Amino acid sequence: MDAHKDRFGVEPICTVLQVAPSTYYAAKTRPPSARSVTDAATTEVIKAVHEDNYGVYGPRKVHAEMVRRGHRVARCTVERLMAATGLRGLSRAKGPRTTVPGTGPDTRPDLVQRKFRATGPDQLWVADITYCRTFAGWVYAAFVVDVFSRRVVGWQLSTSLL
Template sequence: MKFIDHYKHEFGIEPICRTLTDAGTRIAPSTYYAFNSRQPSKRAVREARLAVEIRRVHAENFGAYGARRVHAQLHREGIPVARCTVERLMRAEGLRGVTRAKGPRTTIPGRGPESHPDLVQRNFSATAPDQLWVADITYCRTFSGWVYAAIVVDMFSRRVVGWQVLKSLRTDLALDALEMGIWTRRYAGREFIGLGGVKAS
């Protein structure tokens, strides 16, 4: 019917119906006129009103409510509606809530003899460059998935001396960041006498 509505002023309703019938889609002009003159069903009218209420509740809650909370709020306001209906209408309106999915776990405490001691006893101060480096690993969500970043910081200058970004949390991530820091310092002609380090928590 939308196709006929779109082209009826250019070609006319009867010629379009004849062409559609010849192409295998049988539709009579009387069918088109009956469809356009038919009143919307009670369900369509009710769902149009519900869509307005759903948009209102979603907007009043800063776009954070998903179908479950919108459904609960509508019931608190005395608007009876099934949750599956709210889900369907929210999909049709392009509305969705904010998810609180947690990110991946990057720090797992060591246990037993393989645990590494804190070599600097939580003292992150340094009196000269390359005395103390601190490394940390973080992550961020991207359109292609989680991305992990490792950084190495010189605690005297607070300068990032090495870094690496990968799509997987492997040992290479931290080692590449450390090797970058060592390479940049050696390229600058610096020595590493008494360099200490600790993994930040």
């Protein structure tokens, strides 16, 4: 509204926006709320803690560091303010590397020419491998599926890809 009030006036803009002009004037003269003042101060501390730790701390560690420095603030407030300012921590967890590219050309022939159709059972089987994170670590599952019936013909679970 401030950008256009010189050209159109406050009252016509408020009429179009269906806002009372007194609401606009009250918002302009009202002092900032206590929450916005504390949020601004807390955001500066969060930015300092985040930068001091090379930008790798997430909300949990930023909150713990703030408490150690004597700033009492709720963890949910740290989460909210970090999200609002776009600060994020870095995750060390990476998915497993399941595909290792070969050094030479792929000389294996495509025997089905990418047409995964079969007219009867046991004519074409396809295989796939996937992985799932568990409390004990990564678990790998390999499946062999009959293309005609779409049923699992065989499967194997392992904690390694070997």
